[in-house]
Amino acid sequence: MKKIGNADLLLRETMIQCLYMAKVLNQILLGKAYYKSPDFVLFKENCIDFLKQIPEDSIDMIFADPPYNLSNGGFSVHAGKRVSVNKGKWDESKGVKNDFSFHTQWIETCRRVLKPNGTIWVSGTYHSIYQCGYALQRLGYKILNDIAWYKPNASPNLSCRYFTASHETLIWARKDEKEKHTFNYKAMKDGNFSEDFLKSSNKQMRSVWSIATPRPEEKTFGKHPTQKSFKLLERIVLAASNKGDVILDPFTGSSTTGIAAVKYGRKFIGIDIEKDYLDLSIKRYKELKNE
């Protein structure tokens, strides 16, 4: 039998300590959870502070739908009625400099927790997406793609002085310049995307996706003012993660990301500052699990 030297013993002791610390950390974190089940954990926290407590290099994929800073008192049309574009206090702009500082902070805290080959998706409109893209580049991420999410049923423009806003942009970026990220090429090429008239069957998935805004059945338990379509998150989860991966959403809202993640066998961590949105997330999760 091979004799264990002092260096091996030291290494083993360090590993045991690391595992113990990870366990303690996990317990502390889970103790703070607003809701927990084996594959779906929610925290009612400010993501910038809270992400600092999550172990480094531990997350496979992040989907972030941050405030777009577009709640400026304007109006739009929904179901034939004039409606305010305001989403909530959390969505108001605090000026270009402060908004950029906010986006830089959360994007930086996300980078620490991502695994080196982990990827982040960031959604936005022109109000926020250029700031997020610049912050990603400054912080050392490698941008992999930008996706144009075309919404064929977008609301009309009331003023008739602008083009009708009918798309959002999603930036997909990897933490580390050199690592190999997950991209399920075949699932994207050969999958069934019948909702998308731009996707031809058995042809490569392109970077323009046509997906309608959330269907009424996605809002059975009430609605989040900026709820993402399930079909959008389903595609992202299937493209950029594998079964058993840990997916995190720092601005989880009604947890569309979590519902797609759990449906396809991934584990989910969601963070939001608003209790009502977390309660809505729990209802959606329980429906998925038939609880």
Ligand SMILES: C[S@@+](CC[C@H](N)C(=O)[O-])C[C@H]1O[C@@H](n2cnc3c(N)ncnc32)[C@H](O)[C@@H]1O
């Ligand atoms: C654009 S919405 C996300 C909607 C979500 N993708 C969905 O499908 O329901 C952004 C969310 O971020 C939350 N939020 C804003 N600032 C936050 C912060 N600093 N930390 C955590 N959550 C925050 C808001 O309460 C809001 O629910």
